[in-house]
Each structure stands twice: as structure tokens, then as C-alpha cells.
Amino acid sequence: MLKFTFRRLSLFVFTMLVLTLLSFSLSFLFPGDTVINHSGQINATPTELVQLNKAYQMDKGLFTQYVAYVSHILSGDFGQSMASQSPIRDEIIELLPATIELSLVALLVAMLIGIPLGFIAAINHNKVSDNAILSMAMLGYSIPVFWLGLLAILVFSIGLGWLPSAGQISLLFEIELVTGIQFIDILLSDSPYKWQAFSDASAHIILPACVVALAPATIFIRLSRAAMIEVLATSYIRAARAKGLSFKQIIFRHAIRNALIQIIRHVGLQFANLVTLAMVTEVIFSWPGIGRWLIESIAQRDYTAIQSGLLVLSCFIFIIHILTDFIYAALNPLARGNKYGS
């Protein structure tokens, strides 16, 4: 296990090296002065420019410049946003939790809907319900998220008026920012309207979370169906059946558990997909997350923000991958022998 951990950590370090190299080179590729792209200080006075050049070691060789850049990032200094002129670090700390919250809820919804449906399809392999679920999954997978989001707003917010269309919570509620994750902040706050706020926040998250969850859910359907079919074909299931265990016992005690292990591996991979979908969805539902912020930064040509935003997001997704690898390894001892990162 120690070896496994060490391998994953070195993989992390090297990937981060490549990522920072990429983001470092972006400063040169973007139009404008490199040091201004690094720092985002578009209105710097001559004396400030001299200081910046010194801080980023711009007069030295490329390698020294890179080291200076990485040391800035490691100390948490991502520069300033060119558009708002406030530190990017603060903006990310404020916005990233909202994206994590949305993605986690969406992941949960996707798993809770996708996995059971996939199992049902596998158990009824090659029957009508199997085909129905599969074609539904195909349909769901083909719907583009931006269209689905707008449609959901049109039907559920404007048409039926059931659910709100924008934001994280009604602006009437004042929730102090502690962790950034709205639900936790609401529970921590001492507002007299705590429970109203909680239900309001839940109502706000339903639509975006479901929209984000649709595509991953269909993938979970297919994954869990394949895993279940595979498990049901194994000899230990046949042996269990020969022993006279009931159908229920076979499925719940043996098949599901073994199939789930296979699926958990893919959760991490799906998370990257999910965050991408969440970025588009955040724009549609005015969700105050990092995806919307990043897309706005692209529209405003805010190079410093694009650069740092990409770095933080990819780093975040990579950490999730490694975490799921660990969980998988903890659950499945066979995987620990895996020498290379997968």
C-alpha cells in the first residue's frame, strides 16, 4: 500500500509539473506583456512594473522564471483578475465550493438513478425492460446539456413555476460565507430562517443538478449494466445458485457488491466529465461557481484568470482521480498491484 501511495504521489507531482509548465507558457502565448499576464496588473505604474519584473525574475533565464512562477503559485499567489482587479485566489476560494457542491449533488443523483437502473437492465438482460432502459440511456446521452438546461427552465420554472431558475439561493436569505458550500453554511448560520433557507437552497439545486446528472447517469447505467452482466456470468454466482440461494440473496449479497467495485473506479473518470458539464450548466442557471467565472473570463479576455482557473480546475479534477484510485484500492486489494497510474 505504501508503494501504491508513493506511485500515485509521484504521478501527481509530475502531472502538476506539466500543468504548471503549460500554464506558464500560456503567459507567453497570450497577447500582451508576459509579466502582466502572470500578475494580471494591467494598470501597474512603472515602479510597480519594476517590482513585478523582479518578483517574477523576468530578467533571468526561462528556467528561473518558471521557478519564480511556480513559487508564486505554491504560496497561493495567482495574481489579479484583469477584469475585476481583485486577487484570483480569493475569487477561487469563493467560487470553487459552489461548483464542488453542484458536482457532488449531481454525482449523487447520477449514481442513485443510473446504477439501480443499470442493475435492473442487467438482471433482465435481453428482455423488454433492458432494451427500454438502454434506449432511454442512449437518448439521454445524446441530449446536449445546454439545450436540456434551457428546456428545464422553460418547463419547470416558467411554465409550471415549480422550481427557481437562477442562483444558489433566494437573495432574501443572508447566509454568511464560511465553507462556501451553501448547505453547510446554512446549517452553521444562526439565521432565524435557517430551515426556510435550507429548503429554498434545495429547491434551487434540483434543476441544475438534474441537468448535470443526466449524461453521467446514462453512462452509469451502461457501466453498471455491463459490470452486472459480467458478475452474473461468473462461476461463483453459478455456484451460489447451485447451492440453492434465492434470487434476492444472490443479487443483494453477492452480485451487487462485486459489480459496485467495478463502477467505483469509473466514478473518478466521470467526475471530470461532470465538471465540464457543470461549467456550461452554471452559465445557464447563473450558478455562482468557478465554471461560470471561467467562461466569463474567457469572454472578457482575462488571461490571468483563464490561466489560473484552468490550473486550479485541472488540479482539482486530478486530486479527485487520485482519491477514487485510493478508494478503489482500499476496496479491491487486487488493484494495489497496479504499477502504473490508470
Added chain:
Amino acid sequence: MAVLMMNCKTLYYLTITTLVSVLTACNDSDKLSLSERSIIYCSEGSPETFNPQLSTSGTTSDATSKQLYNALIVYKGKNNTLAPSLARSWHVTEDGKKVTFYLRKDVSFHQTNYFTPTRLFNADDVLFSFNRILDNNHPFHNVSGGQYPFFESVRFSELVEKIEKINDFTVRFILKRSDSSFLANLATDFSIILSAEYAKQLQHQQTKHELDIFPIGTGPFKLKDYRVGSLIRFYRHDSYWQGKAKIEQLVYDISPEKRNRLTKLLAKECDVSSYPIAHEKITERDDLTLESITSLNVGYFGFNTQKKPFDNKLVRQAISLAINKQAIIDTVYQGQAARAKSLLPETSWAFDNKTPELGYDPQKAKALLSLAGYAQGFTMDIWAIPVQRAYNPNAVTMAKLIQADLRKIGVTVKIITYEWSTFLRRLSLGEHQSFLLGWTADHPDPDNFFTPILSCSASESGNNRTFWCNKEYDKLLEKALKTTRVKERKEYYAKAMMIINEEMPLLPIAHSKRFQGRGNDVKGNILESFGGISFYNVSKKPLNSKVGNVILPEITDKASN
């Protein structure tokens, strides 16, 4: 492994039950009563500052003037007559050079977590508020840039000689000359009263710039929270001198995207929405109301009279005759505007019904063009504003319509547009040949249309981008300001309009209406008769009769208790 399974199962049921409970909780009566005492207003942008003295942008004064502050006097009623506000009454001497205000003695300033007032409003506050603008050496003059665009445009410092404090509740303005628009200027959204005591505190703490960021005023609401680009939260000012407002909380949801504002209004996420689009969609819903007010503004097509070929009066007349204004109003304003007969809206008291309107006559236009020596036509550019304004909701479409109209008389048009600030800068340099722009009046006095748009002084420094300068016209305006007799003033302005009609430095196109969408449960007047908005008189009708019995904790401001 079994544990994992168990968790999965319980989680599953838990989530299902939460989802169900959440869905039902939306109709919970508790939620209604918080929203019942609050208003969410979807506004179109962030204010630049919280002090309307510093900006002429409508977004800024909408968010601040009538909410946070009061002026000495206000416009009231349909006829826009002057009425007392912070001043109980006022008196103008015979020669019009001394104006005395008698102040109210029961006005208190906001108490917030950054300031606690120890005294009531008095003459010192009036002196502070205006001396800040007038006196270049005032300690607060250069805080926040030292620019007071409205007061500069009406040449306030050239008009006011000094302000005297007679006693604690009497203030006298001494003017250099009589000016009939002086009182009108004091009643605008920009002439608000700040707290001198708060300023002193800030000066003491060496944080003078906070005066315009953390505002203190006498208005019906006080600032609680502001997040740039996201929201402004106001709480009710409980000891407001006209009695406290009916709603306890006022939230400005800043949504610059117009489709977003419409969605929020339709989904009832905001109670009131500024400048809505898709008017039919709102009118066909029976739980929403669309209201409008003809605001005092004008959208016009101006010519650079310093540049060829528009230095020729005949060309200007020809081009004006060739433009089908009604088509523009139907297309660009979707019929929601009044066709402009002259610079001044017909709703103004100074509008003379006999003012002739230049019609649509392409034949005559062609004849005039050949008379001017342009029988073969020419090529010109039109600069269209890149932003949406009430007086011109879509300048590029308007430019395209004009382009099509002018093609018929042989004139080729190139449409040019820049990013807003670049546009204004290049316009002031006079790089354009013709341009689409507009003007929103700050107060109902007719002078506010004539002087800032077309006077000689405005062509040097102000908003006159036609660079047209006519001595006779300026003289008429001057005379109109000197007299206080309404009939005489009306005559002068009628003559001025005749000159514009003859010289055609610009073609007035439309006076637009300001629209606002709101839920039917929102009661009370919001749109003021010219331009601005006020939430003081607004209340909300309970949607659900059951709610009345539920007793809930008051929204409390921790700092004030």
C-alpha cells in the same frame, strides 16, 4: 462491504424523502412571510458609486437617490410641481438671487454597523453636501475623483456664489444671477443631502473615501450589504421621517443579461424587473403587470456640423426628410415610444403645439440634395451607440433602417460602432460624420433639453456632439432662464424649437417609455413621473391568507440593536 451496501440503501431512501419534502416545502407558508416583507428588484447593472452626486448614470441614481437619500425639495404629482422634502418651505427673493430654505427638524440619519448618528439633520449637512461640490479646497472635494458631472453640466459653481447658514435650520443660497432652473436642479436625484457628522467621523479615521462607498443618508432604506455585480441589500430605515416603509428588506438582484431578467420575472424570482424585454409575454400572464411611463428623454440622429457635407444646412434637411421615423418607431421601439416632433417631449409644459414637424418626403429630399450640389449622392458614416438605452433600445438596427432609407436618395451609409467608452471618447474628438445618441433629462425643466444638447457652451465641453453653435438660439435660452413667467419662457422655447427645425443640427426621432414588469402582488407606485424609481410606497399583498397568523422573528439588524 455490508456496511457500504446499507449506507447506499439508506442514502437512497433519505435522498428520495428529502427531495419530496423539499418540493413540498416550496409551498411552505413560512417562506412566504419572509418574501412578503421583502422586495427583490432585478436591476440592469451595478451602480458606479453610492453617491448620486458623482454620476449621471440612471443605474446609479436608481439604486441610490430615492432609496438612500432625500433632497431638499422634490417633484410631486402629475404636473411635476415642486414640493417640500427635507426643506419644509422655501422663499425666493424678488430679484431671484437669494433662495432661503427652512429645514425640517425631525429628520434622522441612518444607523448602521459603520455609523451611529448622535444628532438630527440640520443646516450643517446641507452646507457640507453642497460645499463639497462647490469648493475646490473642501477636504472632501477630491475624494472619489472630484468630478460632479451633473453639477458641472448645469454650471452649478458658476451660479452659486455662496451658501449661508442663518441658523441651525435655515440655509440661504446666494446666486450670482437669477436662474429659473435653479430650484429644478435642487430637486433632481443628484442633489442629495449627506451627513456632515459621518464625514467628520471618516475624516477622523482617515478613511474619507468610504463616504461614497458606505453611504449614510436620510432615505427610507439603509445599505446592509453590497456585492459587486451580484446584489445590493437594503434594510428599512426604521426612524424615517415620513414614517417607515412597508417592506423591511429591499434586494437589488443585479442581472445585466436581459433574458435572465425576463426569466427571473416569469419564474417569480424577482418581484419587479427593470427594462423587461418580450412585452407581450408579460402582458399575457395574468399574474404579472407591465407598466410604463413616458420618460423625459429623446433619441436623436445628430450631424457633425463641422464636417463636410453636413456643414451645409440643405444636406441636413435632405437627410432628415428622407428618414421614415414611423418605421423606426415600429421596428426599433416596437411601437412603445412617441414620435418626436421636436427636441422637447410633448408632455413638457413648455412644448408649443404649433411647432411644425419635419415629415417623411424622399422626393423633396432628393430635390434638396441636388440643390446642395450632391445630385449624385455621397458616402457617409453613422456612429451607432453600442449599448442599450431607454431612448434607443437598438441603435445598430436603427442605423440599418436609416441606411436603407438613405439608399433610396442615393446616399451610401457605413455603420460604425465602438465599445462604449471608446465610442464616447472618439465622438468627443469629432471623428464622426453623423451619430445616433440620446438624452435623458435630469429634471422636468425644459432648459435641461435645450442647453445640454445644443448650446454653444455644450459644444465646447459638454454633450453637444453636433458642434452646432447658433448665437440666436443661445440668446433665446438665456432669456428664457432669466424670466420666471411661464408664458414668456414658453414663447422663447417655441422660437428655439423653430430654429432647430430650420437648421436641423439633429433629427429628433423618439421619446421612449420606460418599462417595468412586476408581479401583481406588489402594490404601490415605483416609477416616478420622470425617470427614477422609489420603493418607499411599495408593499406586498399576501399571496396566501393562511400566512397572516404565523408569528415570525423580525428581520433584525444586529448592529442597530
